[in-house]
Amino acid sequence: MNGHRLAEQFSTFAKQDHAARLGMWGFLGSEVTLFGGLFALYAAYRAMYGHEFVAAVGHNNLAIGTINTLILLTSSFTVALTVWAARAARSKLIAPLLGLTILLGCVFLLLKGIEWSQHFHQGILPGLHYRNREMQEFGAKVFFTLYFIMTGLHAIHVVIGIAVLGWFAVQAGRRLYTPEHHVTLEMATLYWHLVDIVWIFLWPAFYLMRG
Amino acid sequence: MSAAAPAAQNSPAPDYLHDGSGIASWLLTRDHKRIAIMFYVLIVTFLFLGGIFALVLRTELLTPERTIIDATTYNRMFTMHGVTMVWLFMIPAIPNIFGNFVLPPMLGAKDLAFPRLNLASLYVYAIGAIVVLAGMVAGGADTGWTFYVPYSAETKTAVAPVVAGIFILGFSSIFTAINFIATVHTLRAEGISWMRMPLFAWGIYATSIIMLLATPVLALVLVLVAIDHLFGFGVFNPAIGGDPVLFQHLFWFYSHPAVYIMVLPAMGVISEVVPTFAHRRPASYTAIAISSLGIAFVGFLSWGHHLFVAGMSELDAGIFGGLSMFVAIFSAIKVFAWTGTLYKGSIAFRTPLLYFFGFLFLFIFGGMTGVAVATQGLDVHWHDTYFIVAHFHFIMVGGTITAFLAAAHYWFPKMFGRMYSERVGLLASAAVFIGFFFTFFPQFLLGNLGMPRRYYAYPAHFQFLNVLSTGGAWLLGSAMLLALGNLVVALKYGKPATANPWHSRSYEWLSASPPITHNFEETPVIRRDPYCYVLSEHESRERSFPPSETAA
Numbered sequence: 001m002n003g004h005r006l007a008e009q010f011s012t013f014a015k016q017d018h019a020a021r022l023g024m025w026g027f028l029g030s031e032v033t034l035f036g037g038l039f040a041l042y043a044a045y046r047a048m049y050g051h052e053f054v055a056a057v058g059h060n061n062l063a064i065g066t067i068n069t070l071i072l073l074t075s076s077f078t079v080a081l082t083v084w085a086a087r088a089a090r091s092k093l094i095a096p097l098l099g100l101t102i103l104l105g106c107v108f109l110l111l112k113g114i115e116w117s118q119h120f121h122q123g124i125l126p127g128l129h130y131r132n133r134e135m136q137e138f139g140a141k142v143f144f145t146l147y148f149i150m151t152g153l154h155a156i157h158v159v160i161g162i163a164v165l166g167w168f169a170v171q172a173g174r175r176l177y178t179p180e181h182h183v184t185l186e187m188a189t190l191y192w193h194l195v196d197i198v199w200i201f202l203w204p205a206f207y208l209m210r211g
Numbered sequence: 212m213s214a215a216a217p218a219a220q221n222s223p224a225p226d227y228l229h230d231g232s233g234i235a236s237w238l239l240t241r242d243h244k245r246i247a248i249m250f251y252v253l254i255v256t257f258l259f260l261g262g263i264f265a266l267v268l269r270t271e272l273l274t275p276e277r278t279i280i281d282a283t284t285y286n287r288m289f290t291m292h293g294v295t296m297v298w299l300f301m302i303p304a305i306p307n308i309f310g311n312f313v314l315p316p317m318l319g320a321k322d323l324a325f326p327r328l329n330l331a332s333l334y335v336y337a338i339g340a341i342v343v344l345a346g347m348v349a350g351g352a353d354t355g356w357t358f359y360v361p362y363s364a365e366t367k368t369a370v371a372p373v374v375a376g377i378f379i380l381g382f383s384s385i386f387t388a389i390n391f392i393a394t395v396h397t398l399r400a401e402g403i404s405w406m407r408m409p410l411f412a413w414g415i416y417a418t419s420i421i422m423l424l425a426t427p428v429l430a431l432v433l434v435l436v437a438i439d440h441l442f443g444f445g446v447f448n449p450a451i452g453g454d455p456v457l458f459q460h461l462f463w464f465y466s467h468p469a470v471y472i473m474v475l476p477a478m479g480v481i482s483e484v485v486p487t488f489a490h491r492r493p494a495s496y497t498a499i500a501i502s503s504l505g506i507a508f509v510g511f512l513s514w515g516h517h518l519f520v521a522g523m524s525e526l527d528a529g530i531f532g533g534l535s536m537f538v539a540i541f542s543a544i545k546v547f548a549w550t551g552t553l554y555k556g557s558i559a560f561r562t563p564l565l566y567f568f569g570f571l572f573l574f575i576f577g578g579m580t581g582v583a584v585a586t587q588g589l590d591v592h593w594h595d596t597y598f599i600v601a602h603f604h605f606i607m608v609g610g611t612i613t614a615f616l617a618a619a620h621y622w623f624p625k626m627f628g629r630m631y632s633e634r635v636g637l638l639a640s641a642a643v644f645i646g647f648f649f650t651f652f653p654q655f656l657l658g659n660l661g662m663p664r665r666y667y668a669y670p671a672h673f674q675f676l677n678v679l680s681t682g683g684a685w686l687l688g689s690a691m692l693l694a695l696g697n698l699v700v701a702l703k704y705g706k707p708a709t710a711n712p713w714h715s716r717s718y719e720w721l722s723a724s725p726p727i728t729h730n731f732e733e734t735p736v737i738r739r740d741p742y743c744y745v746l747s748e749h750e751s752r753e754r755s756f757p758p759s760e761t762a763a
Contacts, residue, residue, distance in 0.1 A: 007326075008321055008322070008729070009315075009320055009321040009322040009323070009324065009326070009398060010324075010397070010398070015397045015398075016397075018396070018397050019324040019325070019393040019394075019396070019397040019398070020393075022392065022393045022396055022397065023324065023325060023328075023389045023390070023392075023393045026388070026389045026392055026393070026423055027385070027389055029423060029424060030385050030389075030423050030424065030426065030427045031427065033424050033425070033427045033428055034427035034428070034430065034431050036428070037427070037428040037431045037432065037461050037464070038431065040460075040461070041446065041457060041461070044454070044457055044460075045454075045457075048454070049452065126442075126444040127439065127442070127443045127444035127445045127446070127448065127451060128443035128444075128445060128448065128450065128451065129443060129444075130451065137452075138451060138452025139452060141451035141452055142446065142451060142452045142453055145444060145445070145446045145451065145453075146446060148444070149435070149438075149444065149446060
């Protein structure tokens, strides 16, 4: 017994796995509209305060933002390898790969924290707490409020993703995933890919679009 | 599965109400039917709570100045009325009670795809409701159910817990939506193709898509309000360059489709009730099914008509107005299909059908005024007046609540295995209609005369129409109590129901009344459609289960 049971409402494993995947993609769709609302706000405010947004993007630390992008992309690769390992019946590799992914996620959060503390020292805080002297325009204040909300919400997703992958790493230690049955692992990796892909859009919005 | 069938013949399986007893067998159940019953109890409780708020409001408006409560209490009361009715009653009502109960048997399934997620949805709903109630006990918000910034960020009332509760309720919606979508895709019994699904399943499916994609935007915008209110992180705050109108855009991006979250399941109920009691195939199955998806799609593109006076170009207003009118086209397709179904039908004049007639009248009235307010020129006159209040109550109360009551009576025998009193049911239905009409029709006139919504006091010459409206509200409240009382009495004293008391051909009636925990004694294999009234009841049953192999 490997813990994969066919629930009584399903006639075959294929249908059960199909339902699980469909449910997960539905959930990811809802996450997309969640961030979509914020990106719509970003677009509206950028149309309103174009120059001030460009100046504010220029103020952000391009090096940290880009390194973080590379880190998340690498973590997506390592997490995708876990599904490959399950399919190739090399389940011993799953736990270490998940561990590596978690480590990369933690490094991402660490760099993000360093970046935020730099902002705080410069008096760049969200909303009414904004104290920066150099950039006093409305556009800068709105930009950095959005910056904290969007990267903050993304960071919350990273933390949740790390917790989920941690739980799956423990499960993987018990050899629960086989070439036939690994749909839950696959869904956990899909969530991590979501975390990654949201960042792929945050990166240009807050670091690259400087002109 | 095949081994279970002979065993069932020897000792019939207990129905779901008697399959296990004790509190734990309910609170930890994964049976979609028991979860539906628990939702039923909670949601009806909130319906009556919201109704009490409404009666207090209407009683206050009996006289032009103070009648029973002060102005601040009044503001809190209409906010709580809206919050309770929208999020605790109307959004979850039909999907989580009737969708939960009848969707699996309608598809010939034993349960939803994710039974544990379904139970989680119930608990998340309960937690969200408790948080909202805590906010009410803490004084409640006074912003109106729309929480417009900047006021919602600045008011000293308990906005945060109310908003947090609604945020939590959103997860319940998303869980349920995922569950229904996956169920429709993967758990249809052999022979139930997409175009052989009962129409209620189409309505629930379209609703689930809206719930899934729109709810996160509401969750987001409420979080933005809450963190502004609590910490001053105001992304909409004009003091840092924010634009409050953008809040309205995001809010209505959810809340306009939310109207269709409320009305599509109602249309689904009607699409079951009409063929059953007309004993006839729907005039056009395809038109009813596809127009649900059409409404779901266009519903996402019409939010702008809430912002005609908030600053919008004439071009935008024209586009949003035009798109809004598409909803009326899809709705009209349904209305014609329903009435066409009645034509030459063999009509059984029962309570659910009487609710349908009420629905038809009120929905057409509400829908036609909806087309009128979708034009910018007229909307500027009616915006924020009682005309709008009357319009959306005609759709939501006149549409959703009458359909909710139709469903409560229609599936009552299936859910509880008893028959309600038809005479009392018909009386309550007529009283609901009359009470409703007198509550809200005068509000159209008041709005057209210029009485603004949400005002505590009004000029004396508006009093006559307000008294009519208040009288209607009391009648409506009493009629709802009568309808509920009739059903509650029937739980204990009603005559036992047969498996298919309405002689419907829809698949959920193939199960016993009340159904066993797995819904069907043997797995259905369907070789007919759900509206084949040309076949006899016996023949349609024969074509719903696999031919018995032992006999052959």
